[in-house]
Amino acid sequence: MSYQESKSLTNIFSTIIITGIYALIVYRRYLNGTVDTTDVFKFWAITILIFIPVSIVVRIIIMIFFSIGTSVVQTVKGEEAGVMEIVDERDKLIELKxxxxxxxxxSFGFIIALITQAANMNDHLFFITLIVFGVITEIVSELSTIIYYRKGV
Amino acid sequence: MKKLLINNNVRKLRFQNNEMTQKDLSVKVGVSRQTIVAIEKGQYSPTLELCFKLAIVFNKTIDEIFFIESNEKENDKITS
Structure with missing residues (x-):
């Protein structure tokens, strides 16, 4: 498995783990009644605003460990270090696709989220749909990257 | 028009050039080794810039490195 494929897999797992754990924490707080849910928009604004920096920091930590792990594996295998730093035209094309x-x-997720509002469903469902499709988007994007690297562009 | 099947002689030319490794070639043209592997397998068609770089390294013209896989019917359509 190449460096890019491993990186994509790491991103998929980190997305699932970070979002899953955070969703669990928010849901427990919601069940305990420690959060104010009378104003739906305020509740989700706070939830998402906290999630963004937490997610970034955890991802950075995971990527640091991933880079260290990759370097160690390369050294053990006797490969030349620095392979991970090269981003060429093929990488850029795959990233674009x-x-x-x-x-x-x-966009598909956003349309579904709008439909939930048009159909007078719960306001929470709008934000939950957006977050779920955010995770699905990340997974689909990384999986497509792996497929492009394996099957060719 | 159907997608053209472009193949190449990169692997052959590497061996003709003092058995150059994929790593050596990738360093000379400034791409990753995986990209050279993908080009040799026909999984990636490089940009014109990279084609010229390969041509310079091998001291060949681009059409000596890259060629269209024989599909006579399709080629006739293109030329007519």
Whole structure:
């Protein structure tokens, strides 16, 4: 498995783990009644605003460990270090294609979220749909990256 | 028009050039080794810039490195 494929897999797992744990924490607080849910928009604004920096910091930590792990494996195998730093035209093309796929996926999720509002469903469902499709978008994007690296562009 | 099947002689030319390794070639043209692997397998069609770089390294013209896989019917359509 190449460096890029391993990186994509790490991103998938980190997305699932970070979002899953955070969702569990928020849900427990919601069940305990420690959060004010009378104002739905305020509740979700606070939840998402906390999630963004937490997610970034945890991802950075995971990527640091991933880079250290990759370097150790390369050293053990006797490969030349610095392979991970090269981003060439093929990488950029694959990234572009994956970004296009992720945009389409998230747009689809946004439309579904709007439908929940048009159909007079619970306001919470709008934000939950957006977050779920955010995770799905990330997974689809990374999976498409792996497929492009394996099957070719 | 159908997608053209482009193949190449990169692997052959590497061996003709003092059995150059994929790593050596990737360093000379400034891409990753995985990209050279993908080009040799026909999984990636490089940009014109990279084609020229390969041509310079091998001291060949681009059409000596890259060629269209024989599909006579399709080629006739293109040329006509």
């Amino acid at each position: 994956a970004t296009r796929i992720s945009l389409i996926t998230f």
